Amino acid sequence: MTNINFGKETEKLTKLIRKDMPALDFLIWDLTPFIPLMHNWRKNIVFIECNRVAVDSLVELVAREYPDYEVYAGIKKPILRIKLVDKKASIVIIAREGKTRREVEGNRPKLEKCLVDLLYFSKSEILPISLTDILDLWEHYLSNTDLVKFNELYRYSLRRYLGWFVSIFAYYLSKKTVLKTDERHFKSGMKNLELLKLVSA
Numbered sequence: 067m068t069n070i071n072f073g074k075e076t077e078k079l080t081k082l083i084r085k086d087m088p089a090l091d092f093l094i095w096d097l098t099p100f101i102p103l104m105h106n107w108r109k110n111i112v113f114i115e116c117n118r119v120a121v122d123s124l125v126e127l128v129a130r131e132y133p134d135y136e137v138y139a140g141i142k143k144p145i146l147r148i149k150l151v152d153k154k155a156s157i158v159i160i161a162r163e164g165k166t167r168r169e170v171e172g173n174r175p176k177l178e179k180c181l182v183d184l185l186y187f188s189k190s191e192i193l194p195i196s197l198t199d200i201l202d203l204w205e206h207y208l209s210n211t212d213l214v215k216f217n218e219l220y221r222y223s224l225r226r227y228l229g230w231f232v233s234i235f236a237y238y239l240s241k242k243t244v245l246k247t248d249e250r251h252f253k254s255g256m257k258n259l260e261l262l263k264l265v266s267a
Contacts, residue, residue, distance in 0.1 A: 070177045073098030092116040095175050104199040110155040118161030169222050178219040186226045209243045
């Protein structure tokens with residue numbers, strides 16, 4: 067099983083999708099476990115990933131059953147940027163590759179995927195959640211828990227073109243606390259930081 071527990075709404079949506087679209091292969095998670103660690107965000111967002119041919123049908127189903135939720139959809143990433151709205155919460159439906167990935171267990175993602183995706187969505191301004199909140203999440207899980215497998219985090223971040231950042235952040239945290247991480251990541255982070263400073267000068 068995945069190493070993190072998501073909210074009750076993901077369970078309800080999972081049952082709904084399995085009932086109405088039993089053949090659909092999908093992934094679902096939400097912000098429930100992360101909201102208490104964020105300073106400036108309190109509304110839940112449910113993320114659903116599925117094959118692109120099923121996106122429109124899934125949007126129709128979810129919009130019909132959840133009229134008090136804001137629903138977004140897109141290929142690879144939501145077409146619309148997620149906004150602060152008056153509705154109860156948001157549901158984001160994203161088309162994904164059909165390949166089996168190691169960062170997924172069943173129809174739930176591992177924590178490593180959640181952290182990288184949230185960073186990517188925030189950095190790309192798809193989510194209106196500040197980078198500060200996301201980096202606080204990263205620091206909490208990397209510094210205060212044993213839940214994150216750093217090699218998996220780094221491997222997935224490479225697919226999001228964020229490997230350089232992950233190594234820099236690991237180097238930054240290594241100056242503040244003891245991390246159970248291969249020191250090669252710290253050295254790589256130090257070099258990446260030096261290059262970043264060089265091109266920014």
